[in-house]
Amino acid sequence: MSSSSSEDDIPLSKKRRQDKFAESNASMSGRSAERTPDPAMARTKSVINDDDSSDEEMPLAKRASSKTNGKAMKREASSDEDNVPLSKIVKTTKKPTPKKRIVNKEDSSSDDEKPLAKVKKDIKKVAKVKAEEESKVVRKQTKKVKDEEAEAQFKWWEKSNEEEDGDVKWNELEHNGVLFPPAYVPHGVKMKYDGKPISLSPEAEEVASFFAALIETDHGKNPVFQKNFFSDWQEILKKDSSNPNITSFEKCDFRPMYEHFEVEKERKKQLTKAEKQTIKEEKAKVEEPYLYAIVDGRKEKVGNFRIEPPGLFRGRGDHPKTGRLKKRVMPEQVTLNLGENAPIPKPLDGHKWGGVVHIHEATWLASWKENINGSIKYVFLAATSSWKGQSDMQKFEKARDLKKHVNRIRRDYRQQLNDKLMETRQRATAMYLIDVLALRAGNEKGDDEADTVGCCSLRYEHVTLEPPNILVFDFLGKDSIRYHNSVPVDAQVFKNIKIFKKQVGPDNMIFDRLTTMSLNKHLGSYMKGLTAKVFRTYNASHTFQEQLNKLTREEDSIPDKLLSYNRANREVAILCNHQRSVSKNHGQMIAKIQDKIRxxxxxxxxxxxxxxxxxxxxxxxxxxxxxxxxxxxxxxxxxxxxxxxxxxxxxxxxxxxxxxxxxxxxxxxxxxxxxxxxxxxxxxxxxxxxxxxxxxxxxxxxxxxxxxxxxxxxxxxxxxxxxxxTQALDKEEGKETALGTSKLNYIDPRISAVWCKKYNVPVEKVFSKTLRDKFQWAMEIDADWR
DNA sequence: AACTTAACTTAGGATGACAAAG
DNA sequence: CTTTGTCATCCTAAGTTAAGTT
Incomplete structure (x- = not known):
């Protein structure tokens, strides 16, 4: 923070992150302490008296927020579900979780498939036989096609809705595994410690280089990032006794390395066209085997076949683990998902795969565990694939389905806004917010993650009341993006928030009796598969269509029509709070334009x-x-x-x-x-x-x-x-809103397709090539679709 | 655990400024 | 003074991976 001597020079977006930083530093005692509930406040009643004056009588958070015994709390919460009328528990009977079959590389060749796979098949036999036969036919057909002209795309959306085949996603799956990043090649540039050049073991040099490359970025200047990097680097340094003893970050000078990289970058830029071309070709050659997988005989594009290279974890916001070393992934940590009959791709020389499984009900091709948060990373097919396309279309269909139910749902939650039962009332209030403001569900997060919230996890300090009926939201959402919004709300909602806040007290969750699980369960009772995020999709697409109809004029020129399109798009982006960081030189840019005008x-x-x-x-x-x-x-x-x-x-x-x-x-x-x-x-x-x-x-x-x-x-x-x-104005208006995200994830592409047809706008004006590929399923829509 | 959403990062293509030529 | 070619700059689209939801 000390670096910001002249605050005004800092772009807004960066500022917002900095402010946040200041905030968290100010409350150094840490979240866990802040959030520990006052036991004296714990109460047990759970019926609401609607009279404001008797607010005190209100029930309280059983799960009054504590992180320390969160698990116990959750269990308690789920026992609450007993209160839910039976009719609401429609949940389908759980299928037995499919057994994963780990096959060691050695035994995989001979014995293979028969026993377990057969049992599994038997279970699903009845439902599957038909589908299997069908797929065989399909395979034969497409194989022929493939041999001639590989790209003839499988138009799954033209096929009539195939029987939903349980959870089985594929019968045969073949691919070439994953591409590992190249081994580290030491550059030998010596950084300085205490003013003197030092030599490092290759591994230590590699990690130092990760940091050196970032010293001029926000990450490199972030103290948490520095601290985490430094302690992980020290571990690496210790591994080789030839490394110097490095104990103080302040004495480290990474600049020689940084400058080396800058020079390298410059050199790369200076390469001739031909040289660049050959480099590109070589790269393509290496990638070639990994580009496609074969799913039930169809060639499908793979998305992220590259194993993530080692580096420093770039956590967003103030993530406690930002700057930690993300280790190099070895084949031993990678599990491949393949068909039983598919050949097993060769691992790196001298290495073995961590395992080979045949999970027919999953769409991932490979997975590995990442060392920062212990979560699992997956290799999936690309967005253009039929798997992704199908689920994308399903998502929008679900949102369309919601239209049929939304009136009933709205009527219900409005009514339940003054329900006697605390839980119901909270749920109704949360639903209101999710519906009206398109908030995310808001799962609870751990102490080892950035402190961000969504609807269900909103805390006392995130919402303030401005009588008579305005709620001011100010919190950090996904990716630590600030959500700051003043909204007039329904009188009862206003009243409810006031009540809830009073009950839970500062630092605690406003909806203390609500979890995303219970909320989604309730939503599911209205419509199969309905969850909180469907509202975001629904509202986004709905708003877009509405705006588009309102703004577009038949007689407009194409640029004007596009302007309307972008304005509608922007409305949606604002609704969903999709921001982008203002580019570092935005201010300069504007100044430049102003100067030009002058x-x-x-x-x-x-x-x-x-x-x-x-x-x-x-x-x-x-x-x-x-x-x-x-x-x-x-x-x-x-x-x-x-x-x-x-x-x-x-x-x-x-x-x-x-x-x-x-x-x-x-x-x-x-x-x-x-x-x-x-x-x-x-x-x-x-x-x-x-x-x-x-x-x-x-x-x-x-x-x-x-x-x-x-x-x-x-x-x-x-x-x-x-x-x-106008150029300046447009830039200023759009500087903080990112249109891409909503276009990619929330707006039904069929709306755009229909609009383009109706107003004679070429689709490529609104969808880039990748978008057109991704949304191919939506392109041939009838003009009267809605 | 598996999958979607999201911003950040990077590559390269469009655009505009400028110099040389017509 | 306008047109054309070249270079730098800017901006968008693609690629990457973190951070959500279910």
Whole structure:
């Protein structure tokens, strides 16, 4: 923080993160302490008296928030479910979890598939036989196609809804495993410790390099990041006794390495086109085997076949683990998911796979455990694949289904906003927020993660009340993005939040009797598969369609139509709070544009003066109608003129030098210096002229100039000024909203497809190539779809 | 555990400024 | 003075991986 001596220079988005940082530092005692509930406050009643005056009588959080015994709490919460009317527990009978079969590389070849696989097959036999036969047919057909022209895409959306085949996603699955990052090649550049160059073991050098590359970034300057990196690096240093004893981060100077990388970067840029081309080709050759998997005979694109390279964990927000070393992944840690009959790809030389499994009900191709949070990473098919496409379409269909139920759901929760039962009332209030504000569900998080919240995990401090009915939300959501919004709400919602807050007290969760699980369970009783996130999809798509209809004019030009499209898109992005960090030089950029505008205005002003000089009568007519340049101060003009002169001189000198170089290379003698002087003199003359202008207040008008000509020039300038202004405005408006996320994940692509058809806008204007590929299933939609 | 959503990072293509040529 | 070619800059799209939900 100390680095921010001039706060105003910091882009907004960065600031927001910094502020947050300050906040968490201020409350150093840590969250766990803050959130520990006051046992004296614990109460047990769970019926609500609606009268405000008797708020005190309200029940309280059994799970009054504590993280320390969260597990016990959760169990308790689930026992609460007994209160739920039976009718609401529709949950389908659980299928036995499929057994994973780990096959060691050695035994995999011979014995293989028969026993376990057969049992499994028997279980699902009845349901599956039909599908299997079908898929065999499909396979034969597509194999033929594949041999000729591999790309003929399988149009799954044209097939009638195949029987939902239990949870089985595939019968045969073949792929070439994963691509590991190349082994580390030491560069030998010595960093300094305590001012002296030191040599490091390759492993220690690698980790130091990870950090060195980041020293100029926000991460590299973040103390938590530094601390975590440093302690993990020390562990690595200890592993090789030849490493120097490094105990103080402050004494480390990573700059030599950083500079080395900068030079390398520059060198890469300087490569010729041909060299770049060969590098690209080599890369493609290495990747080639991993690009596609074969699913039931169909060739499908793989998404992320590359194993994530080692590096420093770049946790967002103030993640406690940010900066920790993300270790290199070895084949031993990687599990492959393959068909029983598929050949097992070769692991790295001298290595073995961690395991090979045949989980037919999963869509992942490979997985490994990551060492920072202990979570599992997966290799999936690409977004263009049928698996992803199908589930994407299902998602939007589900959102469309919601339309049929939403009125009933809304009526219910409105009614339940003053339910006697605390839990029900909280649930109804949460549903209101999820529905109206498109908040995320908000699972609880651990102490070893960034402190972010969603609807169910909102805490006391995240919502403030502004009578009569305004709620002010201010919290960090997913990715530590700030959600800051003032919304007028239903009177009862306002009242409820007030009550809940009073009950739970500071630092505690507002919906203390609600979990995402119980909420989703309840939603599921309205409609199969309905969960909190469906509301986000539904509301996003719905808003988009609404806005689009409202904004688009038949008679508009295509750019205008696109503007409407983007505006509708922006509405959705705002609803979903999709932000992007303002680029580091946004401020500069805007300043540059403003300067450009002023420079144009300066020119225009001169032209006007000239016109008046030519024809004094013009003064009162057209010219006065024109907008006055309020931001053109004399001071600025002087500055600007100086600038123009300096630039002109520079230009002349460099041109002169360049010319000389050219002459020299041709073996000719350089131009005489007098020539340069001669040319520079012209600028001097210009300068004098400007000074004279300043004194007399008159501009010398060229002999060829006429009023008409000057007016024409002014019109041109006017246009340019206007264009630049709107450009600036557009940039300013959109600087913080990211349109891409909603387009990619929330807005039903069929709405766009229909819109393009209806208004004759080419689809490629609204969908990039990847988007078109991903949404192929939506492109051939009927024009009357809604 | 498995899958979707999301922002951050990077690559490369479009765009505009500038110099040289017409 | 306008047009054309080149280079740097900027911006978008693709790629990556962290952070959510179920």
């Amino acid at each position: 420079a144009l205005k300066y020119q225009r002003k001169r032209l006007r003066k000239q016109i008046v000089q030519l024809d004094p009568k013009m003064k009162k007519s057209k010219l006065t109608e024109m907008e006055e340049e309020s931001d053109l101060e004399d001071e600025w003009i002087a500055e600007h003129q100086k600038d123009l002169l300096v630039k002109e001189r520079e230009k002349i000198t460099t041109r002169f030098e360049k010319n000389n170089e050219k002459l020299a290379s041709e073996g000719k003698p350089p131009q005489p210096k007098e020539e340069l002087k001669e040319k520079l003199k012209a600028v001097d003359d210009w300068e004098k002229e400007l000074q004279k202008e300043k004194k007399t207040g008159k501009i010398e008008v060229k002999a060829s100039a006429t009023v008409e000509k000057l007016l024409a020039q002014i019109t041109k300038l006017d246009e340019r000024i206007k264009a630049t202004k």
